[in-house]
Amino acid sequence: MLNLLLSRPMLKLMPNKLLRRAAPLALLATVLAGCAAQPPAASWLIPEPLAVSYRTELAIARLSEILYRAELSEEQSAQLYYDRGVMYDSVGLRSLARLDFMRALRLKPDMADAYNFVGIHHTVNGEFDAAYEAFDSALELAPEHEFAYLNRGIALYYAGKTELAIPDFERFLALKPADAYRVIWLYLAQSELSIEQATAQLTVQLQNLDSNEWSTNLVRFFAGELSEQALLVSVMQDVSSNQLLAERLCEVYFYLAKWHDSQGRSEQALNYYKQVLATNVFEFVEHRYARLEMARLRGENTSDSGYDEP
Numbered sequence: 001m002l003n004l005l006l007s008r009p010m011l012k013l014m015p016n017k018l019l020r021r022a023a024p025l026a027l028l029a030t031v032l033a034g035c036a037a038q039p040p041a042a043s044w045l046i047p048e049p050l051a052v053s054y055r056t057e058l059a060i061a062r063l064s065e066i067l068y069r070a071e072l073s074e075e076q077s078a079q080l081y082y083d084r085g086v087m088y089d090s091v092g093l094r095s096l097a098r099l100d101f102m103r104a105l106r107l108k109p110d111m112a113d114a115y116n117f118v119g120i121h122h123t124v125n126g127e128f129d130a131a132y133e134a135f136d137s138a139l140e141l142a143p144e145h146e147f148a149y150l151n152r153g154i155a156l157y158y159a160g161k162t163e164l165a166i167p168d169f170e171r172f173l174a175l176k177p178a179d180a181y182r183v184i185w186l187y188l189a190q191s192e193l194s195i196e197q198a199t200a201q202l203t204v205q206l207q208n209l210d211s212n213e214w215s216t217n218l219v220r221f222f223a224g225e226l227s228e229q230a231l232l233v234s235v236m237q238d239v240s241s242n243q244l245l246a247e248r249l250c251e252v253y254f255y256l257a258k259w260h261d262s263q264g265r266s267e268q269a270l271n272y273y274k275q276v277l278a279t280n281v282f283e284f285v286e287h288r289y290a291r292l293e294m295a296r297l298r299g300e301n302t303s304d305s306g307y308d309e310p
Contacts (some may be wrong), residue, residue, distance in 0.1 A: 050246050
């Protein structure tokens with residue numbers, strides 16, 4: 001930095017060779033000073049993909065061994081196929097999971113939980129008719145299956161049938177009004193019809209949420225009470241493990257992507273959806289539908305059917 005403080009007369013007295021040496025040093029010092037002025041990159045904003053746990057791998061292996069070697073009743077086999085399907089699904093092996101859910105239903109056709117998972121897989125693939133049928137079957141068998149209402153609402157939402165999706169989201173929210181994620185999904189659907197009314201209702205529902213819960217920040221963001229930067233910073237609030245951090249990043253990037261999409265910033269939305277997928281939090285609804293959202297942004301057809309009644 002000393003060379004930067006020399007007066008012009010002194011610089012004129014310096015030999016040309018020394019000047020040639022001093023100039024690059026001065027430039028380097030300027031660059032370094034500029035770099036020092038920049039805030040450090042928030043490395044925690046880059047998701048570290050979750051690895052498949054040893055326990056999950058071992059559980060899948062044990063279930064497979066029991067299914068292939070033990071003498072089981074049809075009901076027992078159905079339950080084990082379902083359990084293994086859930087584990088396959090939790091590590092992103094969706095095709096294997098779907099096969100096991102279908103095997104479980106062939107052996108035990110009244111398994112509502114299996115229908116719910118099958119419906120989710122149909123939705124992810126854009127097979128909406130089949131998804132409605134699966135969720136309807138789940139609700140016929142178990143009318144109080146709350147997540148079947150959520151998932152049927154999501155299927156209707158992605159099929160572009162928002163007015164039919166809203167009653168399912170409303171029922172899902174009514175079962176637990178203090179759940180921020182239920183508030184958000186209803187808001188996402190309602191905002192397709194009227195952003196003003198959706199935001200007004202969101203502000204009212206925000207009063208039912210626990211301000212100490214991190215997920216409340218997501219609702220505050222959509223309500224305009226929190227900036228994007230503040231929301232991202234809040235991700236580190238009381239984080240106790242890499243898994244919790246990955247889960248929060250999965251959620252925050254998904255909902256930020258939805259917001260950027262609504263603002264017409266599709267490229268930023270796509271980048272955020274890629275970050276969602278990078279977390280490997282396969283079980284979360286946000287991870288499940290990030291790829292479907294990307295297909296919509298790219299103009300790929302995701303709807304193959306209609307639905308007249310919920």
